[in-house]
Amino acid sequence: MDRILTRTEEYLLLAVIKLGKSAYPVTIFNEIRKADTSGGTLGAIYLPLQRLEESGLLTSYLGHPTAERGGKSRRYYRITEDGLKALEAARKTQEAMWRGIKWVPAE
Amino acid sequence: MNGIPPLPRPPRLARRILGRIIPSRLKPTADGDFEEFFHLIREIDGPGKAVRWYWSQVVKSIPSFLFNGIYWRIVMFRSYLKTALRHMRRRPHLAAVNIGGLAVGLAGCVLASLFIRDELATDRFHQGLDRIYEVRSEVDMPGDKVSLETQGQVGPLLASSFPEVEAAVRLKKIDAVIRVGDQPFLRKGLAVDPSFFSVFSFHLDRGDPAGILQDPSSVILSRETAQQLFGDSDPVGRVLAFVIGSETHEMKVESVADIPARSSLDFGFLVPLARVAPKIDQGETDAACFIRLREGARPENLSALFPGSLDKHLPSFGTGGRHYLFPFADYHRGRGEHPFSSVLKPRSSPLFSALLSSIAALILLIAVFNFMNLSVGTAASDRVKEIGMRKVFGADRRKLFQQFRFEGVLLSLAALAGAFVLTGAILPAFNRFAEKDIRLLPADVGWILPVLAFLAVGVGIAAGSYPGWALNRNRPMELFRGTFLFGRRQTFSRTLLVLQFGISIFLVITTVFLYRQHRFLVTSDPGYDSERVAVLDLRLLAAEDRGGGGLLPVLKAKLLSHPEIQSVSGADCSLTSWSAQVVRRPGQSHPEFVRFNDVDTDYQNVLGLELKEGRWFSSEFPADASASVVVNETFAEKYAPSGPLGKSLAELLGTRSTARIIGVVRDFHYDSLHREIQPAMLNLNPIVSRWAYIRIKGNDLRQAVDIVEREFKAAAPGFPFQMSFLDQDVDRLYEKEARWSSMIGIVSLFAVLIACSGVFGLAVQITVRKRKEIGVRRVLGASVRQIAGLVNREFLAAAALAAVPAWPAAYLATRKFLSGYAYRAAPAVWIFFAGTLALAVLVALTVNLQAVRAARANPAVTLKNE
Structure with missing residues (x-):
């Protein structure tokens, strides 16, 4: 893995894992919104998703169009082997950075 | 189907906006996502909240989507660039x-x-340029009209009696020797009225433009002159000696003027007109006259007023005439027929x-x-x-x-x-x-x-x-x-090719003609020996005391004491600007011109003129100075076909002079080869010499020049030393031809280069198109040469076709060009063939770069893919 994931990318990958077969922008955005209640913009997740796909961490395929989407298809995302590796690396980095920190947050 | 009510959709306007901002590659899915989310919220929180959510999401997404679009464009751009560079490198x-x-x-x-x-x-730097006009007078002559500069009174009269005229200024071109200590500088300048700066807008270093040049002994220097005379030190207030004509004036520098590079009015200094031409107000001399009109004044109105008040101030030699205005702004715009102006820089045509x-x-x-x-x-x-x-x-x-x-x-x-x-x-x-x-x-x-x-x-x-x-x-x-097939016929490409060849052939032929004519002008025998002759300009000396003649004998004796100097001669006119005299022969209605020059006894010797008949002037015949002339062959043939020797000018030309012809010299070009040799005569007059011709012995020109300079400075201290070589002066006569031939040469080189690049492009196209044909021909036993010839044929045919219009065009153009010369290089047909052939060879070389490569291609490869 040559590049460090951004926080957004990390969240996106995690959301895609959690959602399994039903991961597409609506559910992914919903998933992130559940964890991070500060809001966010639906339009802002497309470019990171595209870039993750460019780097081979995600793959995507088109679903069928439905009426409630105004006749548009869903683009479903799935994580790849590389995506999992990248997440693992991100996690290791995270843990390594936290290691040895004595500060305990006040509940 | 009818039972289910249609789903409510998000607000139309918001949907429209979203459709606009979504990058194309997200088009198939992203607005669907937005709509699905809209329904999600509608079901939980109700339609009102959903609409608000939708709107806020659309607005908030604008930056992201815009960035998204830019991002992908950059990615694409990089890919294009990579492909393009890869292709170029290959x-x-x-x-x-x-x-x-x-x-x-x-x-x-x-x-x-x-x-x-x-x-x-x-000239754009003049404020209100459109209100500046030159006043000219048009004088009627028998059968002709001449445009001249105005008489001296016209300028002040315009300023005083025409309310529309804001200011009027008269200008006269003058040369002056400026003395700073012992150093003489020759500078060209203008004598002007103090109103100069009310008409023209030159920036002045110091002083109010309105009150300047009032003192008759004040002078304004141009920045350039000031720098040459004084370097960086301040010139204002310094007193300088100006030698103008035969007088010396003590002048005080009043200010320094900046002359922009793009000014058609150029001067080294300005002196008050009242000082150098005090009698100008009485109309003794003419001067260029410029006026500035008041704002709103109509020049036509002014012109209408001219006849009554101004037309009595016309030169007396005409039979009448009128004054008219010429817009200064048009001088450089190439509009109108501005006549030759003595004070303005020549405009380019x-x-x-x-x-x-x-x-x-x-x-x-x-x-x-x-x-x-x-x-x-x-x-x-x-x-x-x-x-x-x-x-x-x-x-x-x-x-x-x-x-x-x-x-x-x-x-x-x-x-x-x-x-x-x-x-x-x-x-x-x-x-x-x-x-x-x-x-x-x-x-x-x-x-x-x-x-x-x-x-x-x-x-x-x-x-x-x-x-x-x-x-x-x-x-x-x-x-x-x-x-695949494209542009099979290529009529357009072919027409273009012929056109290019035509232009190239035309230009190449014209270049050769121009070059040949220039060579001819420079190398043809002028009838005198121009090599190793130094020309010394004595005009300033002659103007000062009418005594170039006084100085020349002294200088001559000094110079001849050096073994490097062979002979020295004085003449009134330089070799290329002889005077002309109008003669009316008895029985002839039309006046004729005879060119003449006053020379001394060594003139023939120094210039190597060849005597055909009779003798040259000699100091052994003291009467020669008034009673003898030498004429050229043309003179002898035209006016004295029965033998010129001993005939007097009075009997041949009807002039008052009774001088008799003592000799005839072979025709020589006392003028440039543009003009035909006219009847000419030489008088002996050793008193006035405005030019000195010095023949140098041996090849050490540098040393000879040093000697001449040293002796000149000793004999005429305080005068600028101005010397040139005769052969260079002669070359300078044909500078315009040299410049034109090199310019047209460059242009034709460009044209040929471009044509070759076009040929190359077309050759590539043709060989690609004929790849199969070439392959088949190769298999059937054609040689590389035969196949390359096949491709060549098309281009050479185009070149031949192009020659059809190019030849007559080149012929007409060169004929027109050569009609400006009385003496021309012999016409030559070979130039037409050579020009065309040269282009054809170049084209063949270019084509073969590609054709040979195409012909060498392995037919097995080119024919494989079928």
Whole structure:
């Protein structure tokens, strides 16, 4: 893995894992919104998703169009082997950075 | 179906906006996502909240989507760039030819634009330029009208009695020797009225423009003169000795004026007219006259007033006449027939601007079409498979277009950069030719850069669209098989090719003619020996005491004491500007001109004139000075066919002089070869010598010059030493021819280069198109030479066809050009053949670069894919 994931990318990958077969922008955005209640913009997740796909961490395929989407298809995302590796690396980095920190947050 | 009510949709306007901002690659899914989310919220929180959510999401997404679009465009751009560079690297010579051809075309454009911009900017620095007019008088002569500068009274009269005239100024050109200590400087300047600065807007260092030059002993120096005389120290207040004509004036420097580079009025200094020509108000002399009209004044009204009040102030030699106004602003715009002005710098001919811009436009046009041809040619040969591959992978029509357009623009911008480099390189030569001081500074380039950048991008897009379109039309499979067809007939390309060849042949032939005529002018025998003759300008000395003659014998004796000096002679007129005398022969109604010069006894000797009959002047015959003339052959043939010797001028010409002809010299060119030799005579007059001719012995010219300078300075201290060599003076007579022949030479070189690049592009196209045919012919046993000949044939046929209109055009153009010379190089038919042949050889070489390669291709490879 040559590049460090951004926080957004990390969240996106995690959301895609959690959602399994039903991961597409609506559910992914919903998933992130559940964890991070500060809001966010639906339009802002497309470019990171595209870039993750460019780097081979995600793959995507088109679903069928439905009426409630105004006749548009869903683009479903799935994580790849590389995506999992990248997440693992991100996690290791995270843990390594936290290691040895004595500060305990006040509940 | 009817039972289910249609789903409510998000607000239309918001949906529209979203549709606009979503990048194309997200189009199929992203607005669906938004709509689905809308329903999600509608079901939980109700429609009101959903609408608000939708709106806020659309607005908040705008930056993200915009960035998204830009991001992908950059990615695409990088991919295009990579492809373009890879392609260029694979065929560097092709890219170079393509860029170079267009660069040459654009350079012509840059040059023409710079020139025209410079022309337009000339004199613009004068405030209210449109209100400045030159006043001229038109004098009626028997059967003719002459435009002259006005009589002295006209200027003050205009200023005093015409309310429309804000200010009027008279100008006279004068030469002065300025003495600073012992150092003499010869400078050209103007004698003007104090109102000079009310008419013209030159910036003054010090002093109020309205109150300057009132003191008759004040002088204003130009910045350049001030620097040459005083260096960096302040000249204001310094007193200088001005030698003007035969008088010396003590003048005090009052101020320093800045003369912009683009001014048709140029001067080294300004002195009050009242000082140098005190009698001008009585109309003793004429002067250039400029006026500035008041704002709102109509020049036509003024012209209408002229007849009554001004026309009594016309030169007495005419039978009448009138005054008229000529707009100063039109002088450099090439509009109107501004007559020759004694005080303004000569303007460049408007014909030159027109010629330059049409040549530039023509070259650019050809370069652009070549650029397109080359693009198609290369696209056809190299890119076919790439395009097929792209189409297979789903690149749509637009993307393919984009790739080509991008490459077109990239190449054309590279060409634009090349054009500026090229312009910088040829600008010095061009400046010399056009007598300009154009520089490639950002301020001067001004609007030219954006306009040309726009043009270049346009050309790039056009050039990129054509091959893109031509190749894109074809189905991928055909591209792979190489059976695609485009531009099969190529009528357009061919016409263009013939046109280019025609222009090239025309220019090459014209260049050779011009060059030959120049060589002829410079090398033909002028009838005298111009080598190793130094010419000394004594005019200032002669003006001071009418005593060049007084000085010359002294100088002569001193000079002849040096073994390096062979002989010295004095003459009244320089070799190229003899005086003319009007004679009316008895029984002849028309007056005729006879050219004459006053010389001394050594003139024949110094210039090596050949005596045909009789004898030359000699000091042994003291009467020669008044009673003898020597004439040229033309004179003898025309006026004394029965033998000239001993005949008197009175009996031959009807003049009052009774001098008799003592000798006849062989005709020589006392004028440039533009003009025919006329009857001419030489008088002996050793008193007035405004020029000295010094023949030098041996080859050490430098030492001889040192001697002449030393002796001159000793004999005439305080006078500027002005010397030249006769052969160089003669060459200078034909400077215009030299400049034109080198300019046309450069232009034809460009034209030929561009034509060759066009030929190359077309050769690539043809060989690609005929790849199969060549393969089959090879298999059937044709040799490489035969096949290359096949390709060559088409081009040589085009060259032959092009010669059909080019020859008569070149013939007419050179004939017109040569009609300006009384003496011409012999016409030669071989030039027409040689010019055409030279082009044909060059074309054949260019074609063979490609043709031989195509013919060598292994037929097994070219025929395989069927």
